[in-house]
Amino acid sequence: MTGIPPRTTDARPRGEPLPRDAVVRVIPRIAEVRDNDRNILDVSQANEGRYSIARHQRFDRSVSQAFAETHVRRLEAMRRARFDVTREADGSWRISSEHLEVAERFEQRDVASRPVAIEVLGSGSVERMSGMEAATWLDRELASPSGLVMRDAGFGREVRAGLDQRRQWLVEQDLADTSPSGVRLRQNALALLQRRELLRIAERLSGELGKEFSEAKAGDWIEGKVSRRIDGISGRFALIERSREFTLVPWRPVLEKQLGQQAGGIMREAGINWQFGRGRAGPEIS
Template identity: 35%
Template sequence: MLEEARDGLIDLRHEPDDARGVADRALRLVRLGKLEKMGLATEHAPGVWELGEQLEPTLRELGERGDIIRTMQKVTRADGFERDPMTFDIHSAAPETPIVGRVVDKYLSDELGENLTVVVDGIDGHVHHMSGVEPSKLEDARIGGIIEIGPPSAGRPSDHTIAGVAEDGIYRPSRHREQVRFEGRVPGGDYDGFVDAHVRRLEALRRVGIVERLDADQWRIPEDFERQAAAYDAGRSRQANIRILSTFDLESQIAADGATWLDRRLVAGGISDLAPAGFGQQVNAAMARRRQHLIDQGDAIRQDSGRVVYRRNLLAALTEREVARAGTELAATKSMPFRAVVDGESVGGTFTGTVQLSSGKFAMVEKSHEFTLVPWRPVIDRQLGHEVAGVVQGGSVSWQLGRKLRTRLVTDDVRQTMS
């Protein structure tokens, strides 16, 4: 009918001599009646119909939506959980409020493999469908693992800090370092690493012409620095922000020896955001089982009032325990022993790979005679197979890369030669 329409009009008035077209005309009229109810066709005179301009794209969208719903029903059933299609949310853009849930499915959205689609069973009781996701963002997301999908960043806190520290359009790392040391608000006390992270941000913005590096301790910052930086980020990607909260499913987390996503929820407390049905209900049950496991292990006690009190620094203690166990197991497969690092210690060696634990992702750093596991950060991914160095502070690592690392290695070589 779209091909036969002239100026959007199609004439289906009865023609007595066209006996062969009677059945076809009847079918078309039935279809047009359906389209009229959908607001996609209008009968202006008996047998003369106008097809809506949005008829084809609307029907195509509805068809795609139907395919998506059938896919969502199929994957949730295959996963062993029946979900009401009324709880299916199909997102064509990044959500305005964060979505937290388990990964039910992920698959390629196009033949080129440039985008992925992810289906998430949310703690809000809804099943969410998000397409057009960069594969790198879901690289560590396993089926059953927990992720968070949030809105694109509207602006980085680091940009706001840089603008606030700058004086007369000049940002000085040395001045920033003095300020944070005086205020003492940096987690773990890693002041150098905190300021270095801001300098790395400026290096990225310098390459696109937003800021100018005058010397090692001076950066020229434009008056509308925050607006330009936010526009740059928005231009690079309008996709949703995705965080991997846990690569382990709920069942694996319940008896894990590390600091799990369930533990972080238990320790945080506060008002529950779990729906009383669907995955929210499953998380609530898993938290109760994990709580009892911690009590059985001596990491928590239940008081007479029924209140559960967790051991001091529970997350850090669990992480240390798991890293020690994982390191010992890895040492059995390697030709070198494992050594645990302590807070404030410097680490250095060759970055040889990563390990996924319930406590998070860890980088393996090897020396000639030993190896260690330290918290991973995206900044070192490009250093795989190369020398890295850093300082462990507050459950993270301040990595020294590029020129700072080369300077340190040269200094270490000189010291070894002199000794």
């Protein structure tokens, strides 16, 4: 399957309920200036105190559109919080020479309101995950060179047992190989598991919608109505509907406000640069 990235961790937006039986990690948040903040300042200082995606790409020709857009989203968050960044009528941003100090204050306030981050590692019980035909948290732990350190008691013992069961299942499915050093996932195992789940979801939706499923591949132009979010085990998908067919593509938070609206974009390995509205003449949003 092309274009559906592996699901690693899933930071929950504020107010969004956790799935039932979710496996989560609670991580203390640290208030610190980000690399994006430093990049914004560097670009602006080379451009008379202005930042924009075009200026960023001229400043560093290796920068992709999607990467530059993460900087714009950072500035938007700071602007909404009424920190010292200003968006001009042409879409560029006026950046203070003290931008890093502004960014640090923004982070301190944000961390004070949310001192920890809750990341969903997987949904469903460990026992249930051990036999799922999808890319589960257990698979990502098995594929990780380090993995989590689990104590042999309580939930840790449950996870250890689940990992052992999952290893056996993966070998039976020809998705992992055994060796003297243990069980190792095959190179494309996660992608195959993700695609199996995608096709299973697509089959269900095809019967529900009465439409044919068109699988999205890198380089395809994706266009249609953003109908809803589909939550899978391997990740989240956006249901994009056309008159006679539909497709499933990686979900992005920016799509939340576009539900029911027309959108289009080119499918790439890292996702889609979306253009919204029927005219879709505006800027692309990753």
